[in-house]
Amino acid sequence: MLPWWFWLLLWVVLALGTLLFLVLAGIRLFRGFMALAGDVGEAMDRVGASMDADPEPRTYPEIPDRTPSGIAALFQDPDDARAAHDAGKLRRSAARRNARIERKTRRGQAQRVSDLELF
Helix, strand or coil: CCCHHHHHHHHHHHHHHHHHHHHHHHHHHHHHHHHHHHHHHHHHHHHHHHCCCCCCCCCCCCCCCCCCCCHHHHCCCHHHHHHHHHHHHHHHHHHHHHHHHHHHHHHCCCCCHHHHCCC
16 A cells, blocks of 8 residues: 555646646737738638729629510410520520630630621
8 A cells, every 4th residue: 555645746747737738728829820821811811802992993784685584475376485485595595605715815715606696
């Protein structure tokens, strides 16, 4: 059997070791949190700078005319509705093609041969 002062000394050393471990872990955790907060601040600054208004105003394409839908389309002549639908499809595909040509020209990319309608 060990003397009583050995057990007292053992528990004091264990308690102080645990306390030292918790203090060092807390310091490391605090430093990591402060580094994370600094990185988040820098990221927010970069995001805020990238979300500033563009120096040149944007131009949006005009809103195309739409074929009637819902109740108005229900009472429309089927041939007229089919013709309006086909015309709308052609108009929308031409608008997409023109936007694609303009975008690729702006970026300096090669154009599709089918977009240029050479054949």
